[in-house]
Amino acid sequence: MTKERGNLSFFWVKIFIQFLARILTIIFLYNENYGEVSMSCIVYLIYRNKTVKVGRVTDL
Numbered sequence: 001m002t003k004e005r006g007n008l009s010f011f012w013v014k015i016f017i018q019f020l021a022r023i024l025t026i027i028f029l030y031n032e033n034y035g036e037v038s039m040s041c042i043v044y045l046i047y048r049n050k051t052v053k054v055g056r057v058t059d060l
Contacts, residue, residue: 017046 024042 020042
């Protein structure tokens with residue numbers, strides 16, 4: 001059951017990242033000046049979310 005749930009969450013994370021990437025490309029097309037700053041913030045957020053999720057999975 002946990003394995004199935006893990007695959008499902010991974011699937012949703014993949015969809016969310018793709019959705020985020022599309023929005024980001026649109027934003028970057030409109031203002032290139034803030035591209036680097038927002039990119040570093042997003043990388044940090046994704047990294048933080050991954051570590052939190054991994055922690056939860058190991059707790060289960």
